[in-house]
Amino acid sequence: xxxxxxxxxxxxxxxxxxxxxxxxxxxxxxxxxxxxxxxxxxxxxxxxxxxxxxxxxxxxxxxxxxxxxxxxxxxxxxxxxxxxxxxxxxxxxxxxxxxxxxxxxxxxxxxxxxxxxxxxxxxxxxxxxxxxxxxxxxxxxxxxxxxxxxxxxxxxxxxxxxxxxxxxxxxxxxxxxxxxxxxxxxxx
Numbered sequence: 001x002x003x004x005x006x007x008x009x010x011x012x013x014x015x016x017x018x019x020x021x022x023x024x025x026x027x028x029x030x031x032x033x034x035x036x037x038x039x040x041x042x043x044x045x046x047x048x049x050x051x052x053x054x055x056x057x058x059x060x061x062x063x064x065x066x067x068x069x070x071x072x073x074x075x076x077x078x079x080x081x082x083x084x085x086x087x088x089x090x091x092x093x094x095x096x097x098x099x100x101x102x103x104x105x106x107x108x109x110x111x112x113x114x115x116x117x118x119x120x121x122x123x124x125x126x127x128x129x130x131x132x133x134x135x136x137x138x139x140x141x142x143x144x145x146x147x148x149x150x151x152x153x154x155x156x157x158x159x160x161x162x163x164x165x166x167x168x169x170x171x172x173x174x175x176x177x178x179x180x181x182x183x184x185x186x187x188x
Contacts, residue, residue: 007100010068011148011163013038013108013130016077018152020053022062024175025151025162032164035068036097038130038148039075039108042082054152060085071095075108075131094118100167102126109147119143126165135161135172137183144183146170 010029015021015037029035041063042056063070064087074083074092083090094107094115105119109131119127120143127145134156135149149161149172159174169184 006167007034008032008164008166009099010035011038011128011146011165012036012151013148013162014040014075014133014150014153015042015059016040016150016152017042017054017056017059019055019059019062021151021160021175022059024160026062026066028162028164028173028175028177029068032068034099035066035070036095036106036128037063037070037072038106038128039073040077040130041072041075042085043077043079056082057085063088071097071106073106073108073128073130076110096122096124099126099165104128116145126170134158135163135180137170137172137181139183139186142186144170144186148172151175 010032012025042059070088072088072090073095074090097104102125104126105122105124106128107115109129124143129147133150133154136147138145146163148163149158151160154160161174164171171182172180
């Protein structure tokens, strides 16, 4: 008997309460098996009033109604009340997953160097991190470090973005659906 499961995982970070960003991401993520949110989910930061489209309570309701399982890593802007509003598991300070035989180490990105060392000690194939609001895919030996950028507040002139991880590799996409970068899995 041949049993094979394909996987397709959306990796999103730093929505900071943007219902609009989540809605755009959902359109891109319609056929994924899992969503990993790397933190800074609901809280927009010390900005008052909130810009148009930022509604933490509504975003929590949208995330809770996801047909696809969501794993959330607590970010530096996430508070206990945020965790109470979301039904999906919230991990802190990191989460370790197996995806299609690949060891994945996910954390928000605060204290990056500390967790980079831990991920390398784990011999992680893929390290997911957010926090900087700048997308990147960096290969270090057999380990790939992925930052999907920010879905709502990108920096460095980048568009709002997320990543899709599947058996072919890693695709960084704008929330308009444009491919920004593709990194195939390397044979080691």
